[in-house]
Amino acid sequence: MKLELRGITKRFGAMVANDNVNLVAQPGEIHCLLGENGAGKSTLMNVLYGLYQADGGEILLDDKVVKFAGPGDAMAAGIGMVHQHFMLIPVFTVAENVILGHEPTKFGGLLDLEAARAKVREVSARFGFEIDPDAIVGDLPVGVQQRVEIIKALIGDAKVLVFDEPTAVLTPQETDELMEIMKQLRAAGTAIVFITHKLREVKEVADKITVIRLGKVVGEADPASSANELASMMVGRAVDLDVEKSPAKPGKPTFKVEQLSAWNHSGTKVLDDISFEIHEGEILVIAGVQGNGQTELTEAIIGMHGKTSGSIQLDGRELIGKNVKQVLDLGVGFVPEDRTEDGLVAEFTIAENLMLDRSDRKPFAKGLNINLEFLKKFAQEKLKQFDVRAQGIESKASQLSGGNQQKVVLARELARELRLLVASQPTRGLDVGSIEFVHEQIVATRDSGIPVLIVATELDEATQLGDRIAVMYKGKIVGIVPSNTPRATLGQMMAGITA
Amino acid sequence: MKRVMKELTGGNAILSVLAVVASFIVGGILIAVSSESVQTTIGYVTARPSDFFTALWNSVFGAYDAMFRGAIFNYKATSFVQMIKPITETLAYATPITMAGLGLAVAFRSGLFNIGATGQIIFGAMFAGWVGIFVDLPFYLHFPLAVLAGIIGGGLFGALVGLLKATTGANEVIVTIMLNYIAGMLLSFLLKTPILQAPGSINPVSPPVRDTSKYWFFLGDQFRVHGGLIAMLLAVVFTWWLLNRSTLGFRFRALGHNPSAAKVAGINIGLTYVLVMGISGALSGLAGTSQVLGSEKFLTLGVAASFGFDAITVALLGRSNPWGVLVAGLLFGGLRAGAVTMQANQGVPIDIVLVVQSLIVLFIAAPPLVRAMFRIKESKKEVAK
Numbered sequence: 115m116k117l118e119l120r121g122i123t124k125r126f127g128a129m130v131a132n133d134n135v136n137l138v139a140q141p142g143e144i145h146c147l148l149g150e151n152g153a154g155k156s157t158l159m160n161v162l163y164g165l166y167q168a169d170g171g172e173i174l175l176d177d178k179v180v181k182f183a184g185p186g187d188a189m190a191a192g193i194g195m196v197h198q199h200f201m202l203i204p205v206f207t208v209a210e211n212v213i214l215g216h217e218p219t220k221f222g223g224l225l226d227l228e229a230a231r232a233k234v235r236e237v238s239a240r241f242g243f244e245i246d247p248d249a250i251v252g253d254l255p256v257g258v259q260q261r262v263e264i265i266k267a268l269i270g271d272a273k274v275l276v277f278d279e280p281t282a283v284l285t286p287q288e289t290d291e292l293m294e295i296m297k298q299l300r301a302a303g304t305a306i307v308f309i310t311h312k313l314r315e316v317k318e319v320a321d322k323i324t325v326i327r328l329g330k331v332v333g334e335a336d337p338a339s340s341a342n343e344l345a346s347m348m349v350g351r352a353v354d355l356d357v358e359k360s361p362a363k364p365g366k367p368t369f370k371v372e373q374l375s376a377w378n379h380s381g382t383k384v385l386d387d388i389s390f391e392i393h394e395g396e397i398l399v400i401a402g403v404q405g406n407g408q409t410e411l412t413e414a415i416i417g418m419h420g421k422t423s424g425s426i427q428l429d430g431r432e433l434i435g436k437n438v439k440q441v442l443d444l445g446v447g448f449v450p451e452d453r454t455e456d457g458l459v460a461e462f463t464i465a466e467n468l469m470l471d472r473s474d475r476k477p478f479a480k481g482l483n484i485n486l487e488f489l490k491k492f493a494q495e496k497l498k499q500f501d502v503r504a505q506g507i508e509s510k511a512s513q514l515s516g517g518n519q520q521k522v523v524l525a526r527e528l529a530r531e532l533r534l535l536v537a538s539q540p541t542r543g544l545d546v547g548s549i550e551f552v553h554e555q556i557v558a559t560r561d562s563g564i565p566v567l568i569v570a571t572e573l574d575e576a577t578q579l580g581d582r583i584a585v586m587y588k589g590k591i592v593g594i595v596p597s598n599t600p601r602a603t604l605g606q607m608m609a610g611i612t613a
Numbered sequence: 614m615k616r617v618m619k620e621l622t623g624g625n626a627i628l629s630v631l632a633v634v635a636s637f638i639v640g641g642i643l644i645a646v647s648s649e650s651v652q653t654t655i656g657y658v659t660a661r662p663s664d665f666f667t668a669l670w671n672s673v674f675g676a677y678d679a680m681f682r683g684a685i686f687n688y689k690a691t692s693f694v695q696m697i698k699p700i701t702e703t704l705a706y707a708t709p710i711t712m713a714g715l716g717l718a719v720a721f722r723s724g725l726f727n728i729g730a731t732g733q734i735i736f737g738a739m740f741a742g743w744v745g746i747f748v749d750l751p752f753y754l755h756f757p758l759a760v761l762a763g764i765i766g767g768g769l770f771g772a773l774v775g776l777l778k779a780t781t782g783a784n785e786v787i788v789t790i791m792l793n794y795i796a797g798m799l800l801s802f803l804l805k806t807p808i809l810q811a812p813g814s815i816n817p818v819s820p821p822v823r824d825t826s827k828y829w830f831f832l833g834d835q836f837r838v839h840g841g842l843i844a845m846l847l848a849v850v851f852t853w854w855l856l857n858r859s860t861l862g863f864r865f866r867a868l869g870h871n872p873s874a875a876k877v878a879g880i881n882i883g884l885t886y887v888l889v890m891g892i893s894g895a896l897s898g899l900a901g902t903s904q905v906l907g908s909e910k911f912l913t914l915g916v917a918a919s920f921g922f923d924a925i926t927v928a929l930l931g932r933s934n935p936w937g938v939l940v941a942g943l944l945f946g947g948l949r950a951g952a953v954t955m956q957a958n959q960g961v962p963i964d965i966v967l968v969v970q971s972l973i974v975l976f977i978a979a980p981p982l983v984r985a986m987f988r989i990k991e992s993k994k995e996v997a998k
Contacts, residue, residue, distance in 0.1 A: 416877070418876065418877070437879075437881070438876065438877065438878075438879040439879035439880075439881065441879075442878075442879045443879075448877065450877055455871070455873055455874070456873050456874050456876075456877045457874060457877065458871070458874055459866075459867050459870045459871040459874050459875070460870065460871065461870045461871075462866075462867070462870065466863070469863075470867060470874065470875070470878040470880075471878040471879055473860045473863045473864060473867075474860050474864070478860070479860045482859050482860065482861065483858055483859060483860070484858060484859065484860050484863055486858075
């Protein structure tokens with residue numbers, strides 16, 4: 115089935131999220147929708163899926179205009195969507211999840227689970243998925259869960275399949291497998307819309323590329339273009355994707371983690387006997403697929419994780435047993451992975467966010483009062499120094515773009531006397547320009563002789579930013595290797611295979 | 614819940630005003646419907662429509678006119694004292710409601726849904742009352758000590774909630790509701806023991822507080838308004854300072870808006886819960902002192918009246934902003950004072966005022982309804998989120 119979006123316009127108040135967007139996806143073709151976060155990709159797909167109503171333009175299926183009042187209509191018309199965040203119920207079986215929303219019934223309104231199982235088996239066999247219809251979804255690896263999502267879409271007889279940033283949670287191997295599945299689907303005549311901002315993937319599978327920037331289609335690109343060319347189209351100016359940094363000049367190892375283990379609330383071991391050290395003036399990247407203990411490791415370092423054993427030492431002082439405030443006071447800068455949730459108070463102004471960690475002491479506090487004069491001066495200075503694009507220091511954090519929010523977090527964390535910088539996925543969801551800036555700041559911090567710990571889930575960032583890379587898998591460190599280790603080796607390590 | 618909380622504490626002032634207007638309109642309709650003359654005249658409305666419209670006008674205008682005369686200025690009264698008495702009554706009612714409302718505003722802004730103003734008022738009143746009744750000191754020591762005792766009493770009872778939340782993760786809504794009962798029962802028990810009961814009395818009533826512990830009745834004894842009014846204004850300024858200028862209030866607000874970011878920034882969440890609830894309870898305790906050392910002069914079972922619940926509405930109507938709470942508190946004081954006159958003069962049931970108060974909550978909790986009634990567009994910010 116051919117999908118055509120013609121002149122789609124979607125406004126939110128004064129903001130135009132989609133401005134006259136045109137896109138055609140032919141059957142048996144993978145059409146990549148490439149754009150930075152916030153470019154309007156997801157809005158466009160939500161319009162297609164009936165979640166939003168367009169302010170202008172039309173959707174055509176096989177050259178017939180259709181109107182979707184909700185996702186139900188879109189599904190009935192043959193549009194399937196594999197969401198970035200899986201829409202699955204973890205405690206249900208595969209078969210139960212797949213039939214959710216259009217449950218087959220037998221006589222008397224009883225649920226016909228046998229029919230559901232048969233369908234799952236049939237579709238899995240067709241694509242070689244090997245999925246047990248009775249497995250509980252929550253027990254399955256992430257990559258397999260995604261296949262359940264795909265089966266769910268296919269069982270609804272989807273002729274157009276939309277993949278919304280599907281590789282964010284996958285290992286490099288799982289990503290490769292997904293690419294294969296997409297190629298199979300293409301061969302079976304499905305029209306595929308693949309939304310992503312990862313250039314490597316685009317180059318691998320795309321038949322056509324539509325680049326979207328600030329809600330507008332900026333043009334179609336040839337899949338043979340270089341990554342730098344595609345990035346430049348996406349950003350609208352020439353960009354250099356490589357991180358510029360001189361070789362590290364490591365000093366003394368001032369940050370040491372020894373035999374660190376941690377348990378979660380239900381008593382499961384989430385960190386298993388982790389040991390590593392970072393030298394002054396060195397960046398160690400913790401690489402790995404999300405959810406393999408990286409979050410727990412950073413939590414343990416800053417004193418937020420409950421049950422831990424082992425030792426974490428900074429400048430010879432033990433961090434375990436200290437609370438967050440004491441750890442920060444020892445000179446730890448922390449950039450959390452979820453900046454809107456853990457890094458900023460969205461309703462606070464930029465100025466207020468800049469004093470979040472030190473509101474109770476001089477110079478931010480003057481007796482019991484907030485030192486408003488100092489805060490104003492400080493905030494204006496930081497705004498300039500970190501090139502935060504905002505109307506002023508009284509702008510709320512929620513009004514800033516992701517890149518500018520991250521600059522505020524960095525400005526705050528780097529303003530203290532640092533002895534260690536911990537940054538978790540510091541460029542997640544940022545535009546290319548901000549990524550460059552964040553990388554520069556991190557390298558500059560390293561060059562000032564501070565040990566830096568970065569958690570990265572994208573291999574490119576790990577290899578470019580790191581001086582050494584420690585790969586984590588299921589709470590363990592699989593190995594610590596130099597940053598020029600081949601991708602394939604790193605990919606295997608991320609899947610738990612020791613190098 | 615989070616979204617509701619945001620709407621209640623962060624919504625804009627115009628919606629609050631419109632919610633009040635809408636409530637008065639609906640209240641007017643109810644007054645008309647319940648009026649006997651309107652009911653009779655509607656029977657022959659086609660024959661003599663003027664009768665019907667006159668009756669309609671008389672019932673609604675009459676009721677709201679009576680309310681005005683009861684709450685603000687009685688232009689029909691013969692003496693000056695009687696003329697200004699209504700506004701002083703309004704202020705007398707507004708004093709405890711506003712104080713407790715401020716307490717709840719502090720909690721709401723910090724993300725804690727404190728429903729326990731009733732219990733905290735009772736504790737403040739018990740502590741202040743005990744000092745007022747049994748301690749013998751000169752005025753300049755006795756009065757401040759009694760007020761301080763009330764503040765501490767309410768504060769401790771509030772801080773207990775924070776402590777329970779910090780140590781056990783107990784939900785503050787449930788805890789405060791239950792503590793309201795406990796406070797009420799404890800008061801009822803103590804008023805039957807020699808600890809608080811007036812000697813020789815068979816009723817659950819305490820002896821009057823000593824004159825040295827009372828608020829200053831600056832307009833004389835024929836008015837019920839007293840020095841608590843000044844304390845209330847000070848409390849408004851204090852709350853404004855706390856929330857907008859102090860570093861402590863900054864941490865309260867950080868906790869209210871985003872507890873996880875506050876935690877990552879090294880703010881001690883547990884301690885902050887205790888402090889928020891302590892200060893919140895202390896302001897309600899102050900409301901208790903205004904009752905026992907001012908308006909009532911002794912402890913009874915009804916010392917908290919319905920102020921604890923009115924305070925919730927007042928805090929919501931004032932969008933948890935201290936000045937907004939003051940305006941809302943004055944409005945509620947007026948409604949209470951006016952309701953009495955309305956019933957006495959026009960035979961309009963006092964419950965109509967309760968309905969109006971409830972409608973205000975309803976309209977505030979359902980902003981789209983008010984927007985639809987007054988055809989206001991949602992602001993861009995809210996749509997784009």
